[in-house]
Amino acid sequence: MARRQLARHASPRSDQSVEDGGESKSEQTRKRILDAAAHILSVKGYSGLRLTDVASVAEVQAPAIYYYYASREELIEEVMWTGTAETREHTVAALEVLPATSEPKDRLLTAVEAHLRHMLEISDYSKAAIRNAGQVPESIRKRQMREEEKYGELWRRLLSDLSRSGELRAEYDPYTAQMLMMGSLNWVLEWWDPRRSSVDSLVVNALAFVASALFGGQTARSKRSR
């Protein structure tokens, strides 16, 4: 969905020859530039990102970047926003297919799995957004911060539903529990190595971890029906 939104911002000239997947050459180049910027931002940081490096990774001439982005700042702004926006949309979509009668515990674990899988799938964007959140000037982060706020609101609702149904362990401050949980998920970007364990095994461990931490174990669910 976010990809479609991004395309909307693309240059008017993007209606030139439409290639495979329905994306014009222009849209593909734009995407290649954005991907390159996400990668460089994740390893070099905000101050270290140079447009010549972006151009080299994206295999375009440096001035071509200005055809798509008015400035270095605008390019970085879009990387920061994209990672957060896409992950939120992915999680929202995963929740939307659940039956209306689904339990708070199932909703929470569905969101955990969607968040984790998508974050790893677009890991350059996720790393760029997370590692630079404390370094990029706030003026560039406005759109991302609105996105973070909406996403935080979604998690707050999941936690408060869990709390109201009496399933969240009583000793927690719900906001603190939420952020400790988000930390265990987001930090995965810093250590997980696909050569060492599969995404599926990571997800199984993370679901057990969150379930145990917040409400005493996923597998105990049936025994605890109220």
Place this chain on the structure above:
Amino acid sequence: MARRQLARHASPRSDQSVEDGGESKSEQTRKRILDAAAHILSVKGYSGLRLTDVASVAEVQAPAIYYYYASREELIEEVMWTGTAETREHTVAALEVLPATSEPKDRLLTAVEAHLRHMLEISDYSKAAIRNAGQVPESIRKRQMREEEKYGELWRRLLSDLSRSGELRAEYDPYTAQMLMMGSLNWVLEWWDPRRSSVDSLVVNALAFVASALFGGQTARSKRSR
């Protein structure tokens, strides 16, 4: 302890007038420069750190930095190493005062509390080390990486003791559980706001979170004696 080690590296001229706390003026200046570098590294990142900014925050003339550090790289190297080394030493010290008969669960929770409290106490160093680990060239991180390895080894032992005593939930891969737990703790640097909740309340929540996630709750300990 690390502070004392740092002092050992200080210039030979540091034996000039010894001031309050037993630190010479030279040692105090060195520490002020290091603190300033840690702060700037945490908010501007590796590529964004300029020695003129460090000098300005430390209230010294820029060339004076070279009296203490041979290069910008050497200064950054020491910041990255200091955060990790001090936190490890603090955690080791907290474990050393436990009785030899202490249970694996108590040892683990003692380490969790020590890690969390110290990380927040030296938060500029912690943030600098964590946010820049993926951005600083490996050549500058050698000493920090050895330190991280030793610290990781300590946590691995805590987890494997827990596992061997049969107390770690059986569904986990111990390394994955360890890293999910470290994530929930390290991420605190990104969201915790002392104006919103106290360190003590944060620690109580974090201990409950880790205990529930790994072995089914701190308070359930007595009921589960084997």
